[in-house]
Amino acid sequence: MSVTDAPVGFAPADQEERAAPPPSAPWHEHWAHRWRRSRFIVLALLVVVVLSGVTLLLTARTSDRPLAPDNAGDDGARAAAQILQRRGVDVQPATTMAEVGALAGPGSTVLVTDLAPLDDAQRADLVATGADLVLLGATFTGVEGFPGVSDRIETSGAGSTEQVPARCDDPHARAAGEISGTVGSVVALDEEVTVCFPVDDEGAGGYASWQHEDRQMHYLADPRLLSNAGLAADGNAALTLRVLGQHEALVWFLPARSDTSGTQDAVPMVPPGVRLVLVQLLVVGAALALWRGRSLGPVVTEAMPVVVRAAETTRGRGRLYRRFAAHGHAAAALRAGAARRMAHRLGLPRSAGAARLTDAVARATARDPHEVHGLLYGPAPSDDAGLLALSTALDTLESEVHRS
Incomplete structure (x- = not known):
C-alpha cells in the first residue's frame, strides 16, 4: 500500500514522528x-x-580591638606581632580561657592584654597553665585574685610623661635603657620583685619582673608601650619584644567580656x-x-452609575413605612430627628438623656414638661392621622425652640 493509500485516520510512521512533539519539550x-x-x-x-x-x-585578618595582633591602627599591636613572628615566635591569638588552656603550657608565654574582664577563677587558671605570664596593666586595674601576683606587687597611679631610665638589674630593662613614659605604675611587695623605670621616690615603676615557682612573671604598667604608635619610641620596642620573645610560643590573650569558660571547656567561635x-x-x-511584593497602587475613583437625591430617598422610605403600616418606626424616626436638631440648637451633647432634653425644651418654649415629654417620648400613633398630627406637633415644637 502506498502512502497515499493509507487508511483514513492514520499517518505514515515518519509523519507521526515529525508531528509528535519531543518527549523532553515539556520538561x-x-x-x-x-x-x-x-x-x-x-x-x-x-x-x-x-x-x-x-x-x-x-x-x-584585621580588627579594631586595642592591642590586637591583627590591628594595624595606632592602638593596635600588629607591628609587635609581626616582628615577633619574623624572629621565629609563633603568635597564637586567643579570646577565651578555653583557647588559652589548649595553647599555653610550660615553655610558652601568655600575654594578657586586659585584666579587667577576668574573674578570680580565670586568673587562677592562667597561673595554673604553667606558662610565663606578661600582664599589661592599667591605671584602675588591680591584680587581686592572681596567685603569685597579688602577694608580690600592687598597682599605683603614679606615672611620668617624660622618658624614664631603667635603673635596675633586669636584663630586659637594661637592654631598653629607657622608655618613653608610663601611665600608672607598679609597687613591689616582696624583695624578690625587681621594679624598673622608677617614677617616684616610693619605689613605684613602670615595669616589674619576678620568679614564681618555675616560671617568670612580668608586669608592664602602661600597655601603650606595646602599641603601634608607641613601639618605636625610645626603648619601648626593646623592652616589650624581649619580654614577649622569651619562648617560641606566645599566646596573645585578649579576654572577651562575655567569656565564662574555663580552660577545659571549648567554646565555639563565631x-x-x-x-x-x-x-x-x-x-x-x-x-x-x-521586587516580588504586590503593590496596591493609587486609589482609582469611579463615577457612580446612579445618583439618588436625598429627597427621593426620604420619600421612598416614607412609602415603605406607609405600605407596611410601620407607624411606630416612622414616629421614632421623626422624634429622633427632631430631638437631635433641638439638642444641637440648645447646646446639649448627644449623650444628654431624655429628662435633660425635656427640661431644656420646656424652658426654651415655656411649655409644660409633661407635654414636651409626651411629644418626644410618648406612645407611637396607630394610624396615618395620628402620625401626621405627631409630625405637625414636632415641627411646631422645633420652630419654637429655634425662635427662642
Missing part, C-alpha cells in the same frame, strides 16, 4: 519557566556569596565577618520583597 519548558521566574533570586544569592567571600578574605554577611542577606531579602 525543558517547565525549567525554562522556573528559571525566568527565579533567575533574579539565584543571581542575587550568587552576588551575596561572592561579596561575602571577598569580605571574609579582606577582613578576616567566624569574623558573619555579622556583615547577615546584613547583606537582609538587604537582599528586602530587595526581593520590594
Whole structure:
C-alpha cells in the first residue's frame, strides 16, 4: 500500500514522528519557566556569596580591638606581632580561657592584654597553665585574685610623661635603657620583685619582673608601650619584644567580656565577618520583597452609575413605612430627628438623656414638661392621622425652640 493509500485516520510512521512533539519539550519548558521566574533570586544569592567571600578574605585578618595582633591602627599591636613572628615566635591569638588552656603550657608565654574582664577563677587558671605570664596593666586595674601576683606587687597611679631610665638589674630593662613614659605604675611587695623605670621616690615603676615557682612573671604598667604608635619610641620596642620573645610560643590573650569558660571547656567561635554577611542577606531579602511584593497602587475613583437625591430617598422610605403600616418606626424616626436638631440648637451633647432634653425644651418654649415629654417620648400613633398630627406637633415644637 502506498502512502497515499493509507487508511483514513492514520499517518505514515515518519509523519507521526515529525508531528509528535519531543518527549523532553515539556520538561525543558517547565525549567525554562522556573528559571525566568527565579533567575533574579539565584543571581542575587550568587552576588551575596561572592561579596561575602571577598569580605571574609579582606577582613578576616584585621580588627579594631586595642592591642590586637591583627590591628594595624595606632592602638593596635600588629607591628609587635609581626616582628615577633619574623624572629621565629609563633603568635597564637586567643579570646577565651578555653583557647588559652589548649595553647599555653610550660615553655610558652601568655600575654594578657586586659585584666579587667577576668574573674578570680580565670586568673587562677592562667597561673595554673604553667606558662610565663606578661600582664599589661592599667591605671584602675588591680591584680587581686592572681596567685603569685597579688602577694608580690600592687598597682599605683603614679606615672611620668617624660622618658624614664631603667635603673635596675633586669636584663630586659637594661637592654631598653629607657622608655618613653608610663601611665600608672607598679609597687613591689616582696624583695624578690625587681621594679624598673622608677617614677617616684616610693619605689613605684613602670615595669616589674619576678620568679614564681618555675616560671617568670612580668608586669608592664602602661600597655601603650606595646602599641603601634608607641613601639618605636625610645626603648619601648626593646623592652616589650624581649619580654614577649622569651619562648617560641606566645599566646596573645585578649579576654572577651562575655567569656565564662574555663580552660577545659571549648567554646565555639563565631567566624569574623558573619555579622556583615547577615546584613547583606537582609538587604537582599528586602530587595526581593520590594521586587516580588504586590503593590496596591493609587486609589482609582469611579463615577457612580446612579445618583439618588436625598429627597427621593426620604420619600421612598416614607412609602415603605406607609405600605407596611410601620407607624411606630416612622414616629421614632421623626422624634429622633427632631430631638437631635433641638439638642444641637440648645447646646446639649448627644449623650444628654431624655429628662435633660425635656427640661431644656420646656424652658426654651415655656411649655409644660409633661407635654414636651409626651411629644418626644410618648406612645407611637396607630394610624396615618395620628402620625401626621405627631409630625405637625414636632415641627411646631422645633420652630419654637429655634425662635427662642
